[in-house]
Amino acid sequence: MIIKAEKLSYNYGQLQALKDIDFQVKSGELLGVIGPNGSGKTTLVKNITGVLKSDGQVYFNNKEISLSSLDRKSIARKIGVVPQKSQLKGDFTVREVIEMGRYPHQSKFKKDDKSGRKVVDKIIDKLNLNKFTERFTGELSGGEFQKVLVARALAQEPEILIFDEATSHLDINHSIDIFKFARELIKQNQLTVIAIIHDLNLAAQFCDRLMVLKKGEKVSIGNPEEIITEEMLSSIFDLEALIKTNPANKRPFIIPVI
Numbered sequence: 525m526i527i528k529a530e531k532l533s534y535n536y537g538q539l540q541a542l543k544d545i546d547f548q549v550k551s552g553e554l555l556g557v558i559g560p561n562g563s564g565k566t567t568l569v570k571n572i573t574g575v576l577k578s579d580g581q582v583y584f585n586n587k588e589i590s591l592s593s594l595d596r597k598s599i600a601r602k603i604g605v606v607p608q609k610s611q612l613k614g615d616f617t618v619r620e621v622i623e624m625g626r627y628p629h630q631s632k633f634k635k636d637d638k639s640g641r642k643v644v645d646k647i648i649d650k651l652n653l654n655k656f657t658e659r660f661t662g663e664l665s666g667g668e669f670q671k672v673l674v675a676r677a678l679a680q681e682p683e684i685l686i687f688d689e690a691t692s693h694l695d696i697n698h699s700i701d702i703f704k705f706a707r708e709l710i711k712q713n714q715l716t717v718i719a720i721i722h723d724l725n726l727a728a729q730f731c732d733r734l735m736v737l738k739k740g741e742k743v744s745i746g747n748p749e750e751i752i753t754e755e756m757l758s759s760i761f762d763l764e765a766l767i768k769t770n771p772a773n774k775r776p777f778i779i780p781v782i
């Protein structure tokens with residue numbers, strides 16, 4: 525068990541944004557978090573990463589590791605986060621931004637070695653960023669920039685990668701590049717992923733399990749076949765839809781009834 529969360533609750537003033545949420549993430553798993561706008565997904569991620577201090581507990585690798593007790597580099601080797609929104613001050617090329625992700629593996633005295641450059645080159649290649657490497661980030665489209673932030677988080681080589689809607693501005697091809705590469709790293713036992721995903725079809729195709737949140741509560745957790753049902757879409761998303769099976773991988777896919 526790489527992450528075990530117990531009784532996570534969080535209030536913004538009077539508003540209870542998370543209510544007693546328990547869940548576990550297995551090593552090498554891709555857990556998708558789904559739910560309508562305002563259901564508490566980002567608040568959940570911020571509680572896991574220690575940005576917000578919840579009333580509950582988060583355990584990493586079966587031990588109660590408090591992130592606040594770790595230094596920045598140790599945290600960055602454990603968890604990489606791709607936030608929903610990000611700004612970068614200053615003008616950097618795409619390659620420079622991705623290389624920033626290597627800082628947890630560098631010391632003051634010894635800058636990153638050849639293997640670090642290899643990691644960065646592989647990520648650039650796998651995410652099809654080759655034609656962008658010398659471009660300045662200020663000149664990129666929103667989706668291109670988001671992909672560079674994913675690449676930077678991957679360059680940290682974290683044990684756990686957390687996407688807070690990291691693919692929401694990406695077209696379908698770029699989203700697939702990211703999830704395919706994440707799955708490749710998972711297969712090589714190099715990664716565990718928690719991903720907030722708004723595109724339910726993308727979530728159903730790539731995630732091992734899905735956790736559904738509504739109004740700050742965990743409604744259900746299970747594999748996509750169990751979770752993606754017409755009843756769930758109606759009760760959670762107020763959506764009338766048909767569920768079909770993708771013949772290529774037997775995963776469910778959703779056709780909204782319009």
Ligand SMILES: Nc1ncnc2c1ncn2[C@@H]1O[C@H](COP(=O)(O)OP(=O)(O)OP(=O)(O)O)[C@@H](O)[C@H]1O
Nearest residue numbers: 536537539541559560561562563564565566567568
């Ligand atoms: N800083 C804040 N102060 C007060 N209320 C907040 C704050 N951040 C979020 N909220 C509220 O907490 C609830 C959960 O918000 P959160 O951002 O976690 O939802 P979400 O599921 O990630 O939403 P979305 O899908 O729209 O990104 C919402 O009702 C939101 O308005």
